[in-house]
Amino acid sequence: MKKTYIPKLDDLLGGGILEGVSIMFCAYPGVDCEAFGYQMLNGRVEDGDRGFIFTNVAEPETIQYEFNSYGWNLESFIDSEKVFFVDGSSSFLGAPSESKYTIQDYAEVEDVILDAINDIPKGIGIINNLSVLIDYMGNGDTIDIIKNWNQKAKENETTLVYIFTEWDYDTGLIQKIKESMDCVVDLTTIEERVIIGQGFMVARASWTEPVETMVLFFVVQPGGVKVYVPKILVTGPYNSGKSSFVKAITTESVSVDRKALGAFPTTIAMDIGHVDYKGFLADVFGTPGQERFDLILNVLSKEAVGAFIMVDSTAPKTFARAKEMIRKTRAEAIPKIIVANKQDLPDALSPEEIREKMKLKKDIPIIPAVVTEKKGIEESLDALLKLLYGD
Amino acid sequence: MILRIPSGIPGFDVLTSGDGVGGIPENTVTLVYGPPKVGKSIFCYHFMYNGLLQGEPCLYITSDYGLKQFQQNTRDFGWELDNYFQDETLCLIDAISSVSGSKIVDTPTYLSSSVHNPTDIMVKLGVGTRFISQKSARFRSVLDSLTTLMAFNQEMLIVRVLTAYIMRIKEDGGTAVVTYTEGSADSKVETMLKAVVDNVIHLDGNEITIEAMVGTGKKKSSYEITDSGITVGE
Numbered sequence: 026m027k028k029t030y031i032p033k034l035d036d037l038l039g040g041g042i043l044e045g046v047s048i049m050f051c052a053y054p055g056v057d058c059e060a061f062g063y064q065m066l067n068g069r070v071e072d073g074d075r076g077f078i079f080t081n082v083a084e085p086e087t088i089q090y091e092f093n094s095y096g097w098n099l100e101s102f103i104d105s106e107k108v109f110f111v112d113g114s115s116s117f118l119g120a121p122s123e124s125k126y127t128i129q130d131y132a133e134v135e136d137v138i139l140d141a142i143n144d145i146p147k148g149i150g151i152i153n154n155l156s157v158l159i160d161y162m163g164n165g166d167t168i169d170i171i172k173n174w175n176q177k178a179k180e181n182e183t184t185l186v187y188i189f190t191e192w193d194y195d196t197g198l199i200q201k202i203k204e205s206m207d208c209v210v211d212l213t214t215i216e217e218r219v220i221i222g223q224g225f226m227v228a229r230a231s232w233t234e235p236v237e238t239m240v241l242f243f244v245v246q247p248g249g250v251k252v253y254v255p256k257i258l259v260t261g262p263y264n265s266g267k268s269s270f271v272k273a274i275t276t277e278s279v280s281v282d283r284k285a286l287g288a289f290p291t292t293i294a295m296d297i298g299h300v301d302y303k304g305f306l307a308d309v310f311g312t313p314g315q316e317r318f319d320l321i322l323n324v325l326s327k328e329a330v331g332a333f334i335m336v337d338s339t340a341p342k343t344f345a346r347a348k349e350m351i352r353k354t355r356a357e358a359i360p361k362i363i364v365a366n367k368q369d370l371p372d373a374l375s376p377e378e379i380r381e382k383m384k385l386k387k388d389i390p391i392i393p394a395v396v397t398e399k400k401g402i403e404e405s406l407d408a409l410l411k412l413l414y415g416d
Numbered sequence: 417m418i419l420r421i422p423s424g425i426p427g428f429d430v431l432t433s434g435d436g437v438g439g440i441p442e443n444t445v446t447l448v449y450g451p452p453k454v455g456k457s458i459f460c461y462h463f464m465y466n467g468l469l470q471g472e473p474c475l476y477i478t479s480d481y482g483l484k485q486f487q488q489n490t491r492d493f494g495w496e497l498d499n500y501f502q503d504e505t506l507c508l509i510d511a512i513s514s515v516s517g518s519k520i521v522d523t524p525t526y527l528s529s530s531v532h533n534p535t536d537i538m539v540k541l542g543v544g545t546r547f548i549s550q551k552s553a554r555f556r557s558v559l560d561s562l563t564t565l566m567a568f569n570q571e572m573l574i575v576r577v578l579t580a581y582i583m584r585i586k587e588d589g590g591t592a593v594v595t596y597t598e599g600s601a602d603s604k605v606e607t608m609l610k611a612v613v614d615n616v617i618h619l620d621g622n623e624i625t626i627e628a629m630v631g632t633g634k635k636k637s638s639y640e641i642t643d644s645g646i647t648v649g650e
Contacts, residue, residue, distance in 0.1 A: 054580035055542035082533035160570035192576030
């Protein structure tokens with residue numbers, strides 16, 4: 026198995042991709058698909074494999090520039106001859122090309138790519154862009170060419186990655202193209218209420234029954250493809266440790282609070298943070314705990330996809346309030362984790378005792394934690410991601 | 417009653433008035449075509465600038481003129497765009513500067529793309545429409561011109577790109593104008609272009625012809641280009 030280096034994708038594919046398979050990223054027009062191919066190549070080459078990029082949409086310098094903006098050093102790969110270009114772009118623009126292979130005429134493209142595949146056994150080749158090829162070569166020819174390339178790639182154990190923009194081609198053609206690939210990943214836009222995002226989902230894979238999950242993603246520069254959870258809520262009674270929790274799980278956070286009588290600082294508006302964990306990106310919103318600020322709960326909880334409910338394990342009297350906050354933030358309907366904080370204190374109740382007292386269903390995870398000592402933080406994040414994305 | 421938005425071209429809205437207030441039907445796509453140098457781009461500048469004056473943001477895709485030339489062209493008619501870039505109501509997708517080798521850093525209102533990478537143009541279009549449509553429920557868009565895109569790509573691919581563009585703009589509530597130089601593509605392709613848009617306007621240097629427009633019959637008038645833009649009629 027080889028990794029794809031796209032966060033979450035390996036899990037959907039049963040661990041990764043087999044040697045010598047073809048994989049097509051099939052994008053609805055407007056979805057950023059090139060980054061998927063480039064990210065796979067970058068990951069593989071960093072781990073020692075060799076690769077090539079066939080381009081008919083941008084000159085090699087432009088692609089190098091793009092790699093740079095993602096924070097990947099394509100230039101060093103090329104200098105050390107780990108990666109080369111098959112340039113199907115420059116000659117059509119009348120520009121000179123210094124690439125290993127240059128396509129002057131589309132009639133050459135089939136053989137040149139076959140040579141390129143031969144050059145990199147067990148490596149990875151990126152074909153960007155398949156749709157442009159179809160419009161040049163015609164439908165029938167393209168399918169035959171793809172089959173020959175995929176056959177050669179299989180013999181050489183080379184991974185072939187196709188970038189395909191699904192313009193309004195006839196459905197029969199799209200079906201045939203998809204059938205000629207070992208694996209197809211659909212990239213689509215998601216437009217729900219005000220959230221507009223992009224998502225990927227594995228449509229088919231010849232070696233496994235793919236997990237049918239739509240994974241939301243951003244393409245960020247630098248960084249590349251990042252999976253994200255649009256908004257996560259942290260709520261719970263006063264003094265349960267919400268702000269500390271937000272601080273602990275996020276890379277940067279801001280808290281709107283005041284020092285009440287110089288003793289304990291308390292949040293009066295919200296905590297905001299940004300989490301970047303195992304390829305998952307999320308915005309985290311922490312609510313205030315005091316009842317007099319409840320008016321803000323409604324606003325903060327809008328469009329949250331998951332929630333952490335903080336409780337002070339030593340204060341069972343506040344559990345009723347915790348349940349009330351679950352209701353007020355409408356967290357009943359979304360995946361949630363109970364974080365049983367302050368487990369280091371002598372009179373802390375165990376997670377099961379808390380479940381009993383709060384009368385929580387068995388499927389709601391309760392994670393023991395000591396937020397001040399960063400204990401239980403990762404476990405809480407893992408538990409929520411598992412609920413959101415499955416295993 | 418068809419909602420129309422003013423074109424900004426003196427005389428044009430009167431020409432198209434018919435049943436009430438004239439202009440370009442809202443949430444439609446208009447093809448402006450004709451031979452070279454008859455004022456197709458100027459038509460677009462009018463349409464863009466008039467919207468900006470009324471607080472309607474604009475997403476402008478240029479494949480003929482890079483940022484600098486684009487600003488110079490509009491300045492020639494006395495239309496300054498700097499303020500609109502600054503207040504983020506004008507977003508430019510520049511598909512040509514990168515081809516000449518100049519690398520300009522992207523900002524929220526300036527997105528660099530490439531004429532021979534339609535996939536990337538659509539990605540930038542998605543970013544641009546998301547940004548612009550958040551500013552206002554009503555916005556304008558210009559694609560100037562299809563001819564350059566066809567020079568760098570297979571013609572059929574550009575028809576597909578245009579179809580995707582039209583869907584995107586209409587879904588988001590925009591009104592668009594696209595241009596094309598008559599005779600530069602296969603006649604079959606030209607027919608397809610006319611088929612996928614809602615309105616068709618022909619310019620020939622002397623006469624403007626509304627060949628097809630939602631809610632308007634075929635109309636014709638003379639026009640001239642002066643240093644303040646296009647004027648339709650006497």
